Amino acid sequence: MTTTTVRMRAWWRRASRAASTAANASPPWSTYDLEAFRKHYYLRPHRLARRAWQILSRVGYLRLVNGILKRGSMEERAVRLRIGLTTLGPSFVKLGQALATRPDLLPPEYCLELTKLQDRLPPFPEEEARQILKEELQQDPKEVFESFSHYPVGAASLGQVYKARLRGDATAVAVKVQRPRLQEQVALDAVVLSMLAKRYAGKYGIQSDAALLVDELVGRIFLELDYKREANNLDRFRKLYDTRETHGTNTPPGGIVHVPKVFYQHSTRKVITMEWMDGIKLTDQEGVRRLGLDTQKLVETGVFCGIKQLLEDGFFHADAHPGNLMASPGGALIYLDFGNVAEVHKSDRDGLVKAFVAYVNNDPAALVLALQSLDFLSPSTTTGDWIAALSPVFEEKAGPKKMDFAGAVQHIANVAKLADIPFRVPPRLAPVIRSLAALEGTASAVQSGFQVVSRSYPYVLRVLLKDRSPEMRRMLLSIVLNTDGTVRWNRVKRLTEAVQNSNNETGGWGFSEYQETYVQALEDGILFLLSEQGNQTRRALELDLLDAYRSTLGEFADGSLSTRGKMIFSRLYRTSEQSSFALRLLVSDPNFFIQLVSTTTVQSDGLRALFGLFLGLCRETGTKAVEGTLLTISRQMHRWTAA
Numbered sequence: 001m002t003t004t005t006v007r008m009r010a011w012w013r014r015a016s017r018a019a020s021t022a023a024n025a026s027p028p029w030s031t032y033d034l035e036a037f038r039k040h041y042y043l044r045p046h047r048l049a050r051r052a053w054q055i056l057s058r059v060g061y062l063r064l065v066n067g068i069l070k071r072g073s074m075e076e077r078a079v080r081l082r083i084g085l086t087t088l089g090p091s092f093v094k095l096g097q098a099l100a101t102r103p104d105l106l107p108p109e110y111c112l113e114l115t116k117l118q119d120r121l122p123p124f125p126e127e128e129a130r131q132i133l134k135e136e137l138q139q140d141p142k143e144v145f146e147s148f149s150h151y152p153v154g155a156a157s158l159g160q161v162y163k164a165r166l167r168g169d170a171t172a173v174a175v176k177v178q179r180p181r182l183q184e185q186v187a188l189d190a191v192v193l194s195m196l197a198k199r200y201a202g203k204y205g206i207q208s209d210a211a212l213l214v215d216e217l218v219g220r221i222f223l224e225l226d227y228k229r230e231a232n233n234l235d236r237f238r239k240l241y242d243t244r245e246t247h248g249t250n251t252p253p254g255g256i257v258h259v260p261k262v263f264y265q266h267s268t269r270k271v272i273t274m275e276w277m278d279g280i281k282l283t284d285q286e287g288v289r290r291l292g293l294d295t296q297k298l299v300e301t302g303v304f305c306g307i308k309q310l311l312e313d314g315f316f317h318a319d320a321h322p323g324n325l326m327a328s329p330g331g332a333l334i335y336l337d338f339g340n341v342a343e344v345h346k347s348d349r350d351g352l353v354k355a356f357v358a359y360v361n362n363d364p365a366a367l368v369l370a371l372q373s374l375d376f377l378s379p380s381t382t383t384g385d386w387i388a389a390l391s392p393v394f395e396e397k398a399g400p401k402k403m404d405f406a407g408a409v410q411h412i413a414n415v416a417k418l419a420d421i422p423f424r425v426p427p428r429l430a431p432v433i434r435s436l437a438a439l440e441g442t443a444s445a446v447q448s449g450f451q452v453v454s455r456s457y458p459y460v461l462r463v464l465l466k467d468r469s470p471e472m473r474r475m476l477l478s479i480v481l482n483t484d485g486t487v488r489w490n491r492v493k494r495l496t497e498a499v500q501n502s503n504n505e506t507g508g509w510g511f512s513e514y515q516e517t518y519v520q521a522l523e524d525g526i527l528f529l530l531s532e533q534g535n536q537t538r539r540a541l542e543l544d545l546l547d548a549y550r551s552t553l554g555e556f557a558d559g560s561l562s563t564r565g566k567m568i569f570s571r572l573y574r575t576s577e578q579s580s581f582a583l584r585l586l587v588s589d590p591n592f593f594i595q596l597v598s599t600t601t602v603q604s605d606g607l608r609a610l611f612g613l614f615l616g617l618c619r620e621t622g623t624k625a626v627e628g629t630l631l632t633i634s635r636q637m638h639r640w641t642a643a
């Protein structure tokens with residue numbers, strides 16, 4: 001017997017023992033553990049090979065027929081893509097749901113067709129659903145439910161929903177039952193997709209850590225399979241945002257949010273029983289009009305809640321596509337499906353606010369610092385190189401600046417790619433990007449032309465103004481001040497206009513939470529001007545006011561109002577409107593107003609600044625009055641001489 005034969009037999013015996021041990025071991029499906037999944041399936045290479053072939057062959061076919069040959073109309077290709085994703089299973093259905101809200105990546109025909117993946121998938125047999133119910137509830141479903149629909153009212157990627165009534169009080173409930181054998185299938189996809197990501201990411205120029213992104217995507221799907229976790233998410237979200245619980249403190253005035261209650265006694269890891277909520281899809285334009293609902297108010301409520309979830313509370317619905325949002329007959333925005341919920345750390349929330357404000361204000365240096373803090377940019381690249389690379393994003397030659405979240409990220413990525421500078425989406429922020437993309441995709445589908453970035457700006461500024469931490473106050477100062485302490489009046493104008501717009505959209509300046517936020521910001525701003533750190537800004541502000549006053553008096557002294565004078569008066573009029581708004585906020589809180597006045601008058605720097613400004617105004621008034629009098633006498637004498 002040769003040495004090779006002996007080795008082959010020894011290897012075969014070891015493989016057989018390992019396979020036998022693995023067959024007797026319990027499957028590692030209890031929690032998401034990619035390494036455990038790998039060990040499980042590496043002993044079953046035929047399963048890995050078959051699944052990899054299914055994925056590659058289907059993707060290759062779609063690329064050939066849809067991408068290269070472009071066979072059929074756009075609608076036919078969209079249907080082909082939807083069927084292909086459905087055939088590949090829940091992981092790819094989830095991918096299709098995400099793509100359905102990305103009109104910046106796919107044609108509208110594709111997005112429209114992929115929305116069918118949100119709740120119109122082929123259902124699994126009723127017999128299997130009832131068997132799962134019986135096993136999970138440990139009793140016959142007839143003992144729990146007085147009535148139970150024979151057909152699901154909706155079938156999604158991970159489960160399907162039935163309408164039922166509880167035995168006893170006949171409460172209407174929605175019962176979601178998980179599809180059978182999902183954990184094993186998702187675990188297999190996790191292993192195969194991570195292998196394919198490592199193999200093909202570099203070939204197609206994907207700069208993000210593709211393996212980590214796949215791990216994060218499939219890992220979140222695996223987390224969604226635990227309906228107990230979803231029930232806890234739902235309950236926490238309801239306590240934060242349901243208007244019936246919060247009495248409107250976490251929604252804009254007039255906006256109503258409803259979240260279903262959970263019946264924990266009839267919920268398990270694979271079954272969740274919730275309050276039944278009547279409603280129609282937000283994208284059902286005809287149905288919304290028939291009910292007489294205000295679509296703009298619904299969209300505004302969704303945007304407000306979405307931004308608040310991400311930037312204030314840090315606990316957000318990461319899958320707010322149109323299939324998970326409805327409008328009730330009473331005008332409430334209904335949130336559904338809380339399997340995909342994520343949290344954002346405070347440092348990341350601050351970084352997102354900085355990046356948002358810097359992008360809107362065309363500030364590449366601040367944007368680079370924000371993106372670096374969020375790990376979008378490689379630390380190996382210098383800040384100067386990044387500023388030079390991103391500056392074209394704000395120039396006309398780079399094309400119009402994108403005013404949607406997903407488009408902005410893609411635009412920055414494209415510019416970075418042209419400059420050959422690495423740019424990546426950190427895996428921990430991938431749910432945030434998907435959530436924002438879903439939010440703006442839903443908003444655009446409901447209200448065409450809705451620009452989420454510009455409409456969200458007042459809400460983001462509210463977050464910035466509300467946060468009194470030193471870091472966020474420094475950021476606010478960096479927005480309105482130049483490095484030499486002079487005031488960026490165009491930024492101040494945009495800030496006050498955004499505050500006024502936010503105030504108008506939220507029920508007027510008397511709305512208590514907004515009022516308190518703006519009063520606190522005014523207080524911090526005035527105290528900064530009166531502090532030693534504000535000396536340079538205070539002096540620059542005095543010079544700006546005197547210069548504006550001097551220019552205005554000069555126009556009067558000349559006896560006519562030039563184009564420049566009209567511009568100055570227009571600016572003064574707008575400033576007076578904004579100052580009036582600020583003054584109303586100040587006097588609305590007498591205690592704060594008295595405290596602020598006393599603080600200003602007690603501080604020597606404050607008195608000196610006010611006195612210096614007063615003397616300067618008097619000096620300019622006196623000088624221009626003499627000049628005006630002499631010019632008037634001169635003109636009159638000229639008229640007499642000419643006569």
